Amino acid sequence: MGFYSMFRWKWLLVSGVASLSLFTFTILPATAEDGGALYNTPYDISNGERYFERQCSRCHGFDAKGNDETGAPDLTGRLRRASTEVGIFNIIREGVPGTAMLPVDADLPDTRVWQLVAYIESLRYDPNSVELAGNANAGNGLFRGKGDCDSCHMVAGRGGRLGPDLSRIGENTAPEDLLNAMVAPHDAVDPRWWTLRITGADGVARTGFRMGEDSFSVRIMDNDANLWSYRKNEIRDMQRIEESTMPSYDQLLSESELDDLVAFLFSLRREEN
Ligand code: HEC
Ligand code: HEC
Structure with missing residues (x-):
């Protein structure tokens, strides 16, 4: 699969989310013996990714890089317990006994499991x-x-x-x-890049990254790198904006x-x- 085509597919996702729902319920025939090779199109990878985000990311992280708190390992490098697609399939199907890694719902079709495998495989491509x-x-x-x-x-x-x-x-x-x-x-957007919009005593609203805050004051830096400091008892309005400034x-x-x-x-x- 050309990586480029996957990247185009994502482009379509960005610009055509509405039309996507048409495909979401397409049912592909599948048996475990089919192997992963049948399910590694960009379509499968992106379905696998969405399923991963819903079902797996709370432990493995949205970027699949693992999470120390849950003990769920990074899935983007070499895996410890599996080196083949079938091996990954079996881990997802059966879980890892005695750990937090439980089997997926027994009703989950094999197709979906292969799509998860395809997504995990796609995380380990060779950049060259x-x-x-x-x-x-x-x-x-x-x-x-x-x-x-x-x-x-x-x-x-x-x-x-x-x-x-x-x-x-x-x-x-x-x-x-x-x-x-x-x-x-x-x-x-990572909270690190959220901004505050503050209207101070002068009545002017200014937006900037939160640089510091204590009981009495809050400081922001605007897009021209100017620092503004507000005494809290003089703030007329303050909003947190969770969007990117980009x-x-x-x-x-x-x-x-x-x-x-x-x-x-x-x-x-x-x-x-
Ligand atoms: C409740 C937390 C939790 C959830 C949810 C979870 N995992 Fe895991 N997963 C783990 C833990 C913990 C391990 C490590 C088990 C071990 O080997 O000790 C693991 C291991 C794995 C491994 C083997 C990694 C390796 O290095 O061999 C794969 C693959 C995997 N998980 C995929 C998934 C997928 C796909 C999902 C979603 C369907 C999922 N996991 C959901 C906690 C979780
Ligand atoms: C006005 C400032 C601004 C400009 C101009 C800007 N960015 Fe950003 N960019 C940000 C901020 C803030 C973030 C972090 C929040 C977010 O994820 O959007 C970001 C995030 C990113 C990320 C994601 C980084 C990551 O760690 O995941 C990429 C890639 C990126 N920008 C590329 C670009 C490129 C390429 C351009 C020019 C075409 C550009 N940016 C122009 C402010 C800017």
Whole structure:
């Protein structure tokens, strides 16, 4: 399967959620002997991912990277208990006896289990084998130029601090998630990047990241990196905004520019030599 096609599929997910429900109930024939090979299309992976988010992420985490509190391991690296698709299938079907890893509901069709397997397998691809449509050099140019991404993001020590440092973003983020971050930035924003909108004694509403707070005052930093400090007893209105301050680039950049940026971001990894 070309990774690129999966990434396109996600693109469709982003822009056509309504039409998706049409497919959700399609029933595919399946028996356990079919093996995972039949169920590893982008469609299967994305179904597996959604099922994973509903049923498995509370222990394994939304990104499947595991969770120390629940003891559920990271599923994105090499697995301890299984090295084949059938092995993963059996763990999901039967659980790991004596641990919190319970078997899935016995009524869950094999198809669904294979889709979970396909999703887990998709987390362990070799980045060098991923073929992307975009051009990383062009993406670099957009990042520093037209896209103005570097006003908020740092890469290799250059750029702004109004968003996460992206110097190693390619190590743990799949291409379709990079695309998602650009076209749907308001999905699942880490609380670290929530903002406060405060109207103080001067009647002006200002929005910024929460930099500090004590019993008497709260401090925010706005998008121009100005710090504002408010005495709590003078605040007229304060709202917490759980959206990203990052604009959606869905309309701002063309599809091929977005492809280039994905290729650039995906190439950002720790230097290996
Ligand atoms: C209640 C918490 C919990 C839930 C929910 C859960 N798991 Fe697990 N899972 C665990 C724990 C704990 C382990 C480690 C078991 C062990 O090997 O000691 C584990 C292990 C696994 C492994 C083996 C990992 C390895 O390194 O070999 C796989 C694969 C897995 N889980 C997949 C899933 C899938 C898919 C789902 C959803 C259908 C799921 N888990 C739901 C807690 C959970
Ligand atoms: C106004 C500031 C701002 C600009 C401009 C901006 N971003 Fe962001 N970006 C953010 C913030 C804040 C977050 C964290 C919240 C979120 O997930 O959206 C973020 C998140 C991201 C993420 C997800 C990071 C992660 O750890 O998952 C990626 C990828 C990203 N931005 C890429 C870009 C690219 C590429 C551009 C330019 C086309 C861009 N950003 C422009 C502020 C910005």
